[in-house]
Amino acid sequence: MNTTESRTEPRTGTRTENSEGRMVNGRIVEATHISRIFPMPAGPVTAVADVTLEIAPADHIAIRGPSGCGKSTLLHMLGCVEPPTAGTLLFRGDDVTTLSDRKRSLLRLRQIGFVFQRFFLLPMLTAAENIELPQSEAKVPKAERRQRTKELLEYVGLTARADHRPSELSGGEMQRVAIARALANKPGLLLADEPTGELDRATGEQIASLLDRVNADGTALVIVTHDPALAERSTRILSMRDGRIDSEAASI
Amino acid sequence: MGKVWVRCVVALIGAAVITAAAVRAEDTPSVLISRQLSETEHLSVGDVIRLSTSDDGRNVRPFRIAGVYEPTPDPAKLGAVIREVQLHLPDLLALTREPGTPSGSEYVQTINVALVDPNDAAVFSRDVRARMPGIDAQPAAGAAESTGPFIVLRRFHLAIAIVTIVASTVFLLALTIMLVDERRATVGVLRLIGLPTGRIVTQLFLEGVLIAVVGSVFGLALSLLSEGIINRFFQWRYDTALVFVRVTPQVAAICVAIAVPLGVSATVIASWALLRRSGLRLARR
Amino acid sequence: MNAVGFAWRSLVRQPARAALGVLGVAAVGALLFDMLLLSNGLVISMRGLLDSTGFDLRVTATDALPGQGPLVPNAIDRTHDIARLASVRSAVALRFANALVLAGEPRGVYTSLQGVAASGPSHPWTILRGRDIAPDRAEIVVNENTATRARLTPGSRVMLRASCNDGPEALPPVPFDVSGIAQFPFDTPNGTTVAMSLEMLARACGGNESNQADVIMVASQESAGPSVAVADVARLLPELHVMSNAEAVNRFERGGFTYFRQISTVLTAVTLSFAVLLITVLLTVSINQRLGEIAALRALGFSRWRVVADVFCESVLIVGGGGLLSLPAGGLLALALDRILKRIPGIPADVHFFVFEPSALQVHVLLLAGTAVVAALYPIRVVASLPIAATLRDEVVG
Numbered sequence: 001m002n003t004t005e006s007r008t009e010p011r012t013g014t015r016t017e018n019s020e021g022r023m024v025n026g027r028i029v030e031a032t033h034i035s036r037i038f039p040m041p042a043g044p045v046t047a048v049a050d051v052t053l054e055i056a057p058a059d060h061i062a063i064r065g066p067s068g069c070g071k072s073t074l075l076h077m078l079g080c081v082e083p084p085t086a087g088t089l090l091f092r093g094d095d096v097t098t099l100s101d102r103k104r105s106l107l108r109l110r111q112i113g114f115v116f117q118r119f120f121l122l123p124m125l126t127a128a129e130n131i132e133l134p135q136s137e138a139k140v141p142k143a144e145r146r147q148r149t150k151e152l153l154e155y156v157g158l159t160a161r162a163d164h165r166p167s168e169l170s171g172g173e174m175q176r177v178a179i180a181r182a183l184a185n186k187p188g189l190l191l192a193d194e195p196t197g198e199l200d201r202a203t204g205e206q207i208a209s210l211l212d213r214v215n216a217d218g219t220a221l222v223i224v225t226h227d228p229a230l231a232e233r234s235t236r237i238l239s240m241r242d243g244r245i246d247s248e249a250a251s252i
Numbered sequence: 253m254g255k256v257w258v259r260c261v262v263a264l265i266g267a268a269v270i271t272a273a274a275v276r277a278e279d280t281p282s283v284l285i286s287r288q289l290s291e292t293e294h295l296s297v298g299d300v301i302r303l304s305t306s307d308d309g310r311n312v313r314p315f316r317i318a319g320v321y322e323p324t325p326d327p328a329k330l331g332a333v334i335r336e337v338q339l340h341l342p343d344l345l346a347l348t349r350e351p352g353t354p355s356g357s358e359y360v361q362t363i364n365v366a367l368v369d370p371n372d373a374a375v376f377s378r379d380v381r382a383r384m385p386g387i388d389a390q391p392a393a394g395a396a397e398s399t400g401p402f403i404v405l406r407r408f409h410l411a412i413a414i415v416t417i418v419a420s421t422v423f424l425l426a427l428t429i430m431l432v433d434e435r436r437a438t439v440g441v442l443r444l445i446g447l448p449t450g451r452i453v454t455q456l457f458l459e460g461v462l463i464a465v466v467g468s469v470f471g472l473a474l475s476l477l478s479e480g481i482i483n484r485f486f487q488w489r490y491d492t493a494l495v496f497v498r499v500t501p502q503v504a505a506i507c508v509a510i511a512v513p514l515g516v517s518a519t520v521i522a523s524w525a526l527l528r529r530s531g532l533r534l535a536r537r
Numbered sequence: 538m539n540a541v542g543f544a545w546r547s548l549v550r551q552p553a554r555a556a557l558g559v560l561g562v563a564a565v566g567a568l569l570f571d572m573l574l575l576s577n578g579l580v581i582s583m584r585g586l587l588d589s590t591g592f593d594l595r596v597t598a599t600d601a602l603p604g605q606g607p608l609v610p611n612a613i614d615r616t617h618d619i620a621r622l623a624s625v626r627s628a629v630a631l632r633f634a635n636a637l638v639l640a641g642e643p644r645g646v647y648t649s650l651q652g653v654a655a656s657g658p659s660h661p662w663t664i665l666r667g668r669d670i671a672p673d674r675a676e677i678v679v680n681e682n683t684a685t686r687a688r689l690t691p692g693s694r695v696m697l698r699a700s701c702n703d704g705p706e707a708l709p710p711v712p713f714d715v716s717g718i719a720q721f722p723f724d725t726p727n728g729t730t731v732a733m734s735l736e737m738l739a740r741a742c743g744g745n746e747s748n749q750a751d752v753i754m755v756a757s758q759e760s761a762g763p764s765v766a767v768a769d770v771a772r773l774l775p776e777l778h779v780m781s782n783a784e785a786v787n788r789f790e791r792g793g794f795t796y797f798r799q800i801s802t803v804l805t806a807v808t809l810s811f812a813v814l815l816i817t818v819l820l821t822v823s824i825n826q827r828l829g830e831i832a833a834l835r836a837l838g839f840s841r842w843r844v845v846a847d848v849f850c851e852s853v854l855i856v857g858g859g860g861l862l863s864l865p866a867g868g869l870l871a872l873a874l875d876r877i878l879k880r881i882p883g884i885p886a887d888v889h890f891f892v893f894e895p896s897a898l899q900v901h902v903l904l905l906a907g908t909a910v911v912a913a914l915y916p917i918r919v920v921a922s923l924p925i926a927a928t929l930r931d932e933v934v935g
Contacts, residue, residue, distance in 0.1 A: 076926040081836050102840055109838020118932055120833030124550035129538070134837050136538050181837070193929075327796075404881045411874055412568070412804065416811075419564035423815050426557035430822045433554075486799065525553070 027090075028189050028220050029055040029078055034087030035243075036073050047073040049243040050087070057188060060215045061222045062231035065240035071224040072193055074240070078222060079112050079191045080104045092188075109138050113182030113219075117194035119174045121166040127177045128153065128162040134184040152180040156210060172203035179210060183219070190214060192223045196230055208233055281343045282318035286336040288491065290320045293335075303337065305348050313347055315339070325494035327402075333491070364392075417510065424518045432456070432522040439526060449527055453520075460519025461512070468511040475499050475507070540843065544850035551823065555855065558819045562859020562905075563866055565808040565815075570867030570901050571874060571891060572808070576801035578892035579794050580786055586887050587782040590661050590722050592629070593763040594755035595780045596770060602788070603752035604633045612750035613654045613735065615774060619753060620656030624761035624769045629661060630654040630750035632738055636731055638679075639696040639710055641687030648683050648729035650699060651721075652738025654750070661754060662732060667691025667717030675712065675737055678719040683729040689715050697731065701742035711741045723885045797890065809908055812859075816852055816912035824848065824916050831920055832928035844920045852913035860905040864898075 036048040048070040055061065055078070063071045076082045077089065080096050083104075089096045091107060099107065108114075121130050128149050135145040153159045156176040166174050175195060182190055192211065196204030208230050215221040223230065231237050239246045283303075285295060295301065297317050304312040315337075323334040339347070345358045367376060373391035380389035432439075442452055479497045486496045538546075548555040587593075596619070599606040609615065612630040620628040636650040653660055660669060662678065668691070670676040677697070679689055689695060696710040713733065721730045733741070735750065757766035763781040770779045780788075790798070824831065831844055871891035878890045 072930060073926065076929075079836065081929075082926045102842075105835070105838050105840040107838075108836065112838070114833070114836045116833060116836075116929065118829065120830055120932075122546075122830055122834075124546045125538075133538060133834075134839075137839055137843065185838075401881045404878060407877050407880075408874060411877060415564065415568050415870065416807075419561055419568070419808075419811060422557050422561040422564060423811070426554055426561060426815070426819060429553055429557070430819075433551075434822075434826065482803070489799075490795075 027054050027056055028059075028092060029053070030088075030090040031078065031084075032088045032090075034077060034084035034089055036070070036077060036082065037085045046243050048077065048084070051243075051245055053078075053238070053245070055189065055220050055222065057220055058215060058218055059220045059222075059236065060212075060234045061220075061236045061238060062234035063222065063224045063238045063240060064226070064228075064231050065246075069240045070243040071240055073243075075191050075193055075222065075224050079114060079189075080107055109134060110185050111187050111189065113185075113187040113190040115175070115178050115182050115190065115192040115195050117197040119166070119171075119178045119198075121174055121177055121181070123166050126163045126165055127158060127169065127173075130166070130177055131180045131184055134181060138185050140185070148184065149180075152183060155183075156180045170203075171199050172206055175199065175203075175207050176210060179207070179214065183214065187219065189220045189222070192221070194225055195223065196225070196227055204230070280314045280316045281340065283315040283343075284319045284321050284338040285317055286323045286334050287320055288323070288333050289335040289337065290317075292333060296320070303339075303347060311347065313343075315343070322493060325492050327494060417514075421514055421518070424514060425521065428460070428515075428518040428522040429525070432519070432526050436526060453523060453527065456519060456523040457516065460516045460523075463519070464512045464515025467515060468508045471511060472499070472504055472507065475504075540846035540850045541854070543847050544854055547823070547847070547851055548854055554819065554823070558816065558855045559858040559862065561815045562812055562856055562908075563862035565812045566860050566863025566901075566905060567867035567870050569805060569808040569812075569904065570863055570897070571871045572801040572805045573897040573900055574867075574871055574891040574893060575797055575874075576805075577894065577897070578890050579797055579888070580790050581892045581894065582887075582889045583789055583794075584782060584786045586722055586885060587785060589887075590754070591659065592661065592754035592756045593782045594757060594766055594770065595782075595785060596753040596755060596774070597751070597778050597780070600778045600780075602785075603631070606751075608632070608749040608751060609753060609777060610749055612753060613748050615777075616654055616656055616750075616753050618773060619755055619770055622766070622769045622773065624758050624766040626756045626758050627655070627657040627659055628753055628755045629656070629659075630735055630753045631661070632735055632750045634738060634742065635700040636741070637698045637700070638683065638687045638689075638729075638731065639698065640689065640693075645698075646683060646687045646729055648679075648731045650738065650741075651730065651732040652735040652750075653732060654735035660732070662719040662721045664717045664719050667715070669719075670716050670732070670734060672734060673736070674716075675714060675733075676716040677713045677731050677733045677737075678717045679715060679732075680721055680724055680728070680730040681718060682724075682727060683731060684715075684718050686729065689718075691715055691717050697741065699738070699741035701738075708741070708743050713737070722887060725882070725884060726879070726886045728886075805904075809904060812856070812905075812908045813912045816855055816908065817915050819855065820848060820852060820913060820916040821919065823851075824919055828923065828928050829932035832923060832925045832932070835923065835925045836929065841921055844923075845917050848916050848920055849910075849913045852909045852916075856905050856909035856912070860902070863901075863905075 031051060031053045033050050033052055034048065035046065035050055038045045038047055051074060063074065065071050073082070077084050080089075080091060080099075083089070083097050092111070094107075096104065096107075121127075122133070125133065131149045131152055132145050135148060140148070149162075150159070153162050156179060158173060158176055158180070161169060161173060166177070169177065179190075179195075190211075195211065196207050199207060204227065211221060211223065212233055221234075223234065225231050235250060237249045239248070280300060283301075285301075290296065295317055297319060299317045300314050301317060302312045302314050304310060321338070323336055326334075341360070345355075349355070349358060365376070367373060370393070373393065377389040377391055380387060439452060443449070476499055479499050482497045483495055487493065595603060596609065596615075597603055597606060598609045601607075609630070612632075616628045616630040619625055630653065632652040634650040634652070636648050638646045638648055640646065658669075664678065665681070667678075670678055677695075679687070683689065687695065693715040695713055695715060697713050698710040699708055701708070719732065721732070724730055735748075739748070755766060755770065757763050761769075763783070767779050767781050770777075834844060835841070875889055875891045878884075879886075879888070
């Protein structure tokens with residue numbers, strides 16, 4: 001199953017158009033010297049300092065580092081949840097910092113998927129309804145939504161649990177539904193913040209395999225994780241310390 | 253028998269002709285006028301006015317304004333502008349006497365009596381009735397409560413109060429359910445680590461009592477504050493000295509007696525609904 | 538799933554809480570509805586009662602209400618003069634007194650007494666049994682309560698002692714024949730009433746003060762209307778005071794009715810504040826318990842306005858559901874409260890305190906709609922200004 005739009009850029013270097021029709025290189029995200037500073041009563045706190053990073057289509061990136069090093073903050077900036085306080089952040093060639101809140105929401109809805117440590121499924125909706133929800137918000141016609149939801153449930157192996165509520169699912173099953181939800185609108189980029197943080201090793205392994213498959217099917221993947229085994233599955237491993245990227249390694 | 257004051261009030265509606273004269277007449281009889289009459293007719297102490305009980309101005313007599321008084325608030329006259337004049341009885345009788353009526357044979361409707369010791373009122377009333385057949389004497393205390401309209405209004409207010417208590421109970425139950433629900437995980441963990449249900453219930457009960465008592469105190473403080481605001485507003489609105497809201501110790505005691513058990517009961521009901529579930533289910537998010 | 542559907546699912550997720558919210562709004566909504574009915578109910582009812590008598594003007598000696606001021610002298614002559622005006626259909630002079638009917642209960646039955654002198658055949662009462670009084674005959678009509686308590690029927694003969702002044706009197710009893718049983722529009726539920734001609738009343742009052750009345754009631758011609766008739770009567774008799782039914786109701790409103798208008802206003806304000814507080818607290822607590830979910834939805838691309846719309850729809854559903862329930866509840870409550878208030882002494886049996894009018898329903902709906910909006914303001918502010926990343930972080934840490 002295709003998890004992205006048919007117009008999927010190859011992994012490296014092809015030029016394509018941004019939303020204004022300008023020809024840009026094939027990067028999904030281009031972050032240049034981005035920083036994020038939080039004003040606090042006791043003084044400003046620099047969560048991310050001077051990070052430069054590019055994400056190409058079908059990249060598989062892991063971000064590691066000790067607690068408080070700025071991993072999640074960096075992830076949120078890459079996902080256009082929080083704008084950087086300094087630097088330039090381009091998403092498919094568009095400067096995110098100049099977009100209104102509404103346009104950033106639309107961008108997240110259609111082009112970025114999020115998977116959270118705590119799943120954040122809506123407890124009053126079934127698994128299928130949770131997956132349908134972003135499609136409904138993106139004004140996808142009903143028949144198409146239903147078909148896409150069915151495909152995604154099949155993709156994550158939960159067809160039989162379509163009508164179950166989150167309280168009736170295990171942790172691993174909930175995370176699979178969350179991944180399916182994140183893929184609902186065929187985003188080019190999937191961001192996962194400690195996706196196996198609340199799961200046991202075996203279940204975490206299943207989720208990791210699923211994420212590998214998503215990436216292999218053409219979706220760029222950025223994972224924030226403490227888990228070395230999960231990080232080793234990526235092609236690029238970024239180590240962060242004190243808000244900066246300390247080192248970047250390629251996985252074998 | 254106490255000292256007897258005789259006062260007569262002539263309610264001047266319509267028929268009286270009142271004018272302010274520039275005549276200085278220290279020997280004219282004096283009257284008191286109500287504040288509202290003073291304000292509407294622009295009269296002040298020392299002015300001489302002429303009173304008549306017929307609309308054609310016959311039998312006009314001059315009187316000098318000796319003072320301006322605040323009329324006793326009368327709920328039955330709420331909204332009315334109290335234009336009153338108080339005269340000495342002989343002056344009033346002289347003013348209102350029919351031409352053929354001999355002096356001394358007139359009548360009055362009521363005699364108000366102020367006793368040296370108000371506690372003698374019941375005994376005094378019985379004494380008057382016994383000595384003067386055809387005369388009815390009643391203590392003034394309690395008269396208001398026994399008057400038909402106020403009995404009915406009290407019932408009306410009670411009905412309104414019952415409805416607001418019902419609505420408040422619903423509100424209280426909703427709040428306590430939310431409060432207890434927020435503690436769900438904590439309660440679940442406590443049960444899982446072995447705390448007996450009774451201990452948890454006692455804890456929640458004590459919290460409920462504390463919240464109910466503090467809430468009642470706060471509610472009383474709020475009611476005292478709003479009592480002042482409401483009275484001031486309506487006294488201004490109706491130009492009266494009537495007291496519209498009064499939080500008496502008895503009222504406060506009844507409110508606390510209702511509020512505290514309601515609050516505690518709401519907490520117990522909400523807790524019971526929570527403790528029926530297993531600790532595992534409670535602890536799981 | 539649109540905002541309404543989402544809001545519905547959010548509410549049924551916590552059914553006890555949602556039900557309590559709806560019930561709370563229903564209870565205060567019922568009280569609110571009743572206060573709206575009360576605010577104008579007495580005025581509407583009194584106006585209806587005045588109009589139902591068929592007379593739309595009242596002429597008195599002064600601006601005092603009928604029965605509270607001096608008598609109109611030469612009442613019979615003036616009644617006929619008024620009746621001859623082109624804008625007037627009929628006129629009736631009415632005098633009020635009291636009487637003791639020496640029949641029935643051990644010491645007789647105390648009744649109110651009316652004496653009428655009409656320019657035409659109609660009288661301000663409706664004959665239920667028997668016939669109306671004949672002119673120049675010592676006849677009376679009585680209401681049902683008097684007939685029951687004094688054990689009277691049409692054709693009975695009864696002695697009646699009138700009491701016509703405030704002072705002590707010793708008038709002799711006068712014999713009368715009961716010609717009929719009548720219904721009087723301003724009768725109280727337990728009231729007793731007797732009516733006769735004005736001349737007979739003067740005779741019963743000792744023969745003095747004939748040709749005087751407390752009020753002359755006037756019915757205007759349909760083609761002219763009350764305002765024209767008021768002007769004509771005022772021109773004819775400038776020394777008297779003329780009042781239309783509308784003016785009479787205005788006076789009642791400024792006087793004794795004002796208490797109910799004020800309590801209606803105060804309780805309306807209190808119930809609305811209560812409803813706003815209840816819904817605001819319910820929504821705010823509910824939202825605070827699902828901040829993580831809301832932040833996740835925002836991170837997934839839900840716009841700020843979409844989450845705001847979800848919260849607003851929750852408020853509308855709670856208030857709307859409670860509002861619907863409040864109407865039958867309010868109706869039942871109004872019946873009960875009306876029954877209580879009608880026991881106030883002196884209130885005619887046909888007067889009601891709570892009267893339905895469509896405008897009350899419209900105001901009720903508008904006020905509840907306003908409540909839904911105001912109650913949602915604070916929770917909306919919470920979700921609209923929710924910092925997504927910080928909330929997600931806090932959820933993980935928490």
